[in-house]
Amino acid sequence: MSSFYTPRHRAALAIALVCSLKKKNRRKRSVWSKEWLLKRETLSHMALLQELREHNPEDFKNYLRMSDSCFEVLLEAVSPLIQRQDTVMRKSISPEQRLIATLRFLATGRTFEDLKFSTGISAQALGHIIPDTCRAIVEALKQEYLQFPSTPEEWLQVAKQFEDYWNFPNCGGAIDGKHVRINPPPNSGSYYYNYKGYFSVILLAVVNAKYEFIMVDIGKNGRVSDGGVIEQTLFYQKLKEKQLQLPSNSETKEGLNFVFVADEAFALHENLIKPFPQKTLTPARKIFNYRLSRARRVVENAFGILANRFRIFHTTINLSPQKIDIIVFACCILHNFLRRNNANSYTPSNLIDQEDIHARNVIPGEWRNENNGFIELQGTQAHNNTRDAKSNRDRYVDYFTGVGAVDWQSAMV
Known part of the structure; x- marks a missing residue:
């Protein structure tokens, strides 16, 4: 004799029973809010x-x-x-x-x-x-x-500040990047795992002569080769394709290439120059390295100020990558906002590196007295620099030891 309940009836009863048990086990919310x-x-x-x-x-x-x-x-x-x-x-x-x-x-x-x-x-x-x-x-x-120059005239205004403040002509900005420590998202494996043994995303920035960010790129995963991070940015793609509207050599001082300054982690480029390695230094190259370091110091200080004032960078940020990106972006913009509107309080002179040319020394800013939480970028492979890129840097060596020399430079190296 067949059962009174068909398979369909039995399935419906089972679902009803499960729902009833869930309802009984569900905790009642005692209050809407504490x-x-x-x-x-x-x-x-x-x-x-x-x-x-x-x-x-x-x-x-x-x-x-x-x-x-x-x-x-x-x-x-x-x-x-x-x-x-x-x-x-x-x-x-x-x-x-x-x-x-x-x-x-x-x-x-x-x-x-x-x-x-x-x-x-x-x-x-x-x-x-x-x-x-x-x-x-x-x-x-x-x-x-956060104004990124879009015309030759705007780039020349940035360059004038570098020349006025740091004796470096034709400079559109100082470039650097840092690893920002994060807790990795679920199921991300080693995607964000960097060379220091941390999980991170990378903040890459271009900074002007007044310690302000003019370009930030946030969110590249920490596993990316540090030397290759810049190559994945829209900024670098436009630089390679000559779409940044940089001034032509007819508009620059001494007809030199318009450039960005960086450290050893980045590849030499016709429009990007970095120091000579220690093992290849000559007296002229030492002067070039020092003159470049004065201009590049602004980006070191910008990151140092940022981390000193926004202690979120001293922690391991435990949020989704999308939320981390917007939080870091907001900090960079607030940095610029406060530099322009509240500079004496936000960045007192003792916080920033000071150069005493008469005493022939550099007084480190107080931000350097503590670990700022950032992890430095590190060049991970030798770069095949083009002949034009090397020639461009050599022309700047000649300029700094020739018509562009300043009377104090030899004593500072």
Whole structure:
């Protein structure tokens, strides 16, 4: 005799039973939010910040890495992008609270779980708020504060500053890169594993004579050969294809190639020069190396200032690669914003390398007194430099030891 229940009936009953058991085992949510988190205005750092703003402005600067006036300018710029609507269930977190939480995260590198106690915002909410606010900072400030030259005239303005400040003509910027330590994403294997035994993404930058970033490329995986990182950037592709709109030799000083300065990790190029190796030095090449190091020092200092002021770089960032990229990008733009609007506080003179030409020495900036958390790029293979690239560098040697010589250079090498 056949069963009363057909296979179809039995399957339906089994599904119903499973659903019933899941419903019984599901924990009831006791509260929508923890009680103390609902008292954000009184229990968080907002009351403290108001006190600091009114009576201790220097402590306010230290807390958020900027003055009250700079904070207000920044808040006005990003508020339209991070404002959220109140709901019938709860009041939204204000733009001011979102920005303060984000700046404190960047300044300290504290975990979301730790930061929730001072902000009064749950760790889960911070995981959304901080990347969103960083994205808003980039969107609001990028056009004004991360300007990449696009005409020969704009490049010549950058070069004039290098010549005025560092006695290096025809220079469009100093190039360098750093490994930013991360926790690798799930199932990524050794994709982000670098030569130092860390997991990282790479921040590559071009910096102008005033320690400002004019180009940043973020997110190349740490496993990439350091010497080849630049070759994967849009900047380098345009450089090779002569699409950067650089000045022609008829517009440059002494008809020399317009160049970018870099260190040994990068390949020599007609428009990119680096020092001579120690084993090949002559008196003339020593002078060239020193003159180049003065111009290249700006990028070392820019990275040093960045890590000194934004301690997130002293940590291992535990977020998805996409969120890490936007957080690093926001730090670079905030660096430029503060260099222009709050330079004396953000970068006091003792923080940056100082050169005393009369005493014939370099006084290291205070950022060099600590490990800044970055990992240096390292050249991993010999580069086959073209004859034109070598010839271009030799012409700069002749210039620095000839018509472009300065009276103090021999004493500094």
